[in-house]
Amino acid sequence: MRTGSGWRDVPEGYGSWSTSYDRLNAWSKAGVFQGLxxxxxxxxxxxxxxxxxxxxxxxxxxxxxxxxxGLAITGETSDASEQALTEETGLCRTISRRYCEWYGAGRHTRCGRPGPVAGCGSCRRTATPQARAAAARLGRSRGGGLxxxxxxxxxxxxxxxxxxxxxxxxxxxxxxxxxxxxxxxxxxxxxxxxxxxxxxxxxxxxxxxxxxxxxxxxxxxxxxxxxxxxxxxxxxxxxxxxxxxxxxxxxxxxxxxxxxxxxxxxxxxxxxxxxxxxxxxxxxxxxxxxxxxxxxxxxxx
Known part of the structure; x- marks a missing residue:
């Protein structure tokens, strides 16, 4: 963190770079650094x-x-990010454009438009770029760029x-x-x-x-x-x-x-x-x- 070097540049004396990264990732999610x-x-x-x-x-x-x-998110994280974007913008964001044979059976609560039906195998939800950026807490400021x-x-x-x-x-x-x-x-x-x-x-x-x-x-x-x-x-x-x-x-x-x-x-x-x-x-x-x-x-x- 101090030098900004890549993980593959970690000196060999510290062991495998992947182990160091996994340990940092686990400790950060567990709140170790905030607890310190x-x-x-x-x-x-x-x-x-x-x-x-x-x-x-x-x-x-x-x-x-x-x-x-490019943060990989699935499941509840994706749903929470989409819900946060919906509440912020007031617009319903359709996550998947592929609908099942019961088209129109499921509707979004805010705009009422047809959407993916829960439990349908052909309506598997994938995170939109907006939801992915929201989960990673990335955005675009006035200067442009992430x-x-x-x-x-x-x-x-x-x-x-x-x-x-x-x-x-x-x-x-x-x-x-x-x-x-x-x-x-x-x-x-x-x-x-x-x-x-x-x-x-x-x-x-x-x-x-x-x-x-x-x-x-x-x-x-x-x-x-x-x-x-x-x-x-x-x-x-x-x-x-x-x-x-x-x-x-x-x-x-x-x-x-x-x-x-x-x-x-x-x-x-x-x-x-x-x-x-x-x-x-x-x-x-x-x-x-x-x-x-x-x-x-x-x-x-």
């Missing part, structure tokens, strides 16, 4: 070294190599608290709440702490739903509003409500999340995505985050 970061995170929390006075949220793009495309996006929440020292991996075109504002919900700071004899005192984020995360979420959880938010949002509020006059509070001094400290991404992307295997499996690639940020927490704990002992 959580363990170091818990140790830092027991020492009171987690800076939750201010959290920062942002995302970064990782270009995907052509070898990362890419993935890593959303992160960091503490006041720039150390990672949580990661969320999505497709490259995924909107930041929709992942603001999921990445904050993943924060779990262990406390002895008490429930884990799940929210920082304040959160700094850029304009991409300044949506009405996100601001309502912060107010509901009593978290102080500091993010600039989009110019179009400010214009719409002014058009409404007094009905537009008061301007959103903005603390420029707290907003300047948002650079902590950018510094975290800079450290993560010193690993060439994370700057460019080579892995087909999203779990294998997501293991990289967790492993890099574990090293960052380990260095922090070593420097304070």
């Amino acid at each position: 970061m959580d363990a170091l995170f818990a140790e830092a929390a027991s020492r009171g070294q987690v800076g939750l006075e201010l959290g920062s949220v942002d995302s970064t793009i990782a270009r995907a190599h052509h070898e990362s495309a 890419s993935s996006k890593v959303h992160a929440a960091v503490d006041a020292r720039g150390l990672p608290l949580a990661f969320v991996l999505t497709a490259g075109q995924a909107a930041d504002c929709r992942q603001f709440i999921p990445v904050l919900d993943k924060i779990q700071v262990p406390r002895a004899g008490r429930r884990p702490r799940t929210r920082p005192d304040a959160v700094a984020a850029d304009k991409a995360n300044s949506s009405k739903a996100n601001r309502a979420y912060l107010r509901r959880r009593r978290i102080t938010g500091s993010s600039r509003r989009r110019p179009i949002s400010r214009g719409n509020r002014k058009k409404k006059g007094s009905a537009g409500g008061r301007p959103v509070d903005f603390d420029p001094d707290r907003y300047r400290q948002r650079n902590t999340v950018e510094r975290c991404f800079q450290k993560i992307k010193t690993w060439r295997g994370l700057t460019t995505r080579y892995y087909k499996s999203p779990e294998s690639y997501e293991a990289g940020p967790h492993l890099r985050g574990s090293i960052m927490w380990l260095k922090h704990l070593s420097s304070t002992t």
Whole structure:
């Protein structure tokens, strides 16, 4: 992951390259790397070294190599991906164009169009390219080409608290709440702490739903509003409500999340995505985050 080299280039001293790959794949799916970061995170929390006075949220793009495309998915994974695409676009995607002799007996629930009949041997379902990309969390960002996006929440020292991996075109504002919900700071004899005192984020995360979420959880938010949002509020006059509070001094400290991404992307295997499996690639940020927490704990002992 650090050098971005191919698996066949693994030194012979580490054994068979296929064994190394299989072990990484198994550990990543089992959550070993996330558990490692959580363990170091818990140790830092027991020492009171987690800076939750201010959290920062942002995302970064990782270009995907052509070898990362073509994830093989079947069964429930394919159905779940198709359902997610249907809910996102509002359109029903027909997975197979081949219908059985009982044409029209089965219909999709959203659009009512005829579709493959469950249990028919000639209607075997194969994943569409859209479903395959959704399962691999690959998409196309503005720059073109396949890419993935890593959303992160960091503490006041720039150390990672949580990661969320999505497709490259995924909107930041929709992942603001999921990445904050993943924060779990262990406390002895008490429930884990799940929210920082304040959160700094850029304009991409300044949506009405996100601001309502912060107010509901009593978290102080500091993010600039989009110019179009400010214009719409002014058009409404007094009905537009008061301007959103903005603390420029707290907003300047948002650079902590950018510094975290800079450290993560010193690993060439994370700057460019080579892995087909999203779990294998997501293991990289967790492993890099574990090293960052380990260095922090070593420097304070």
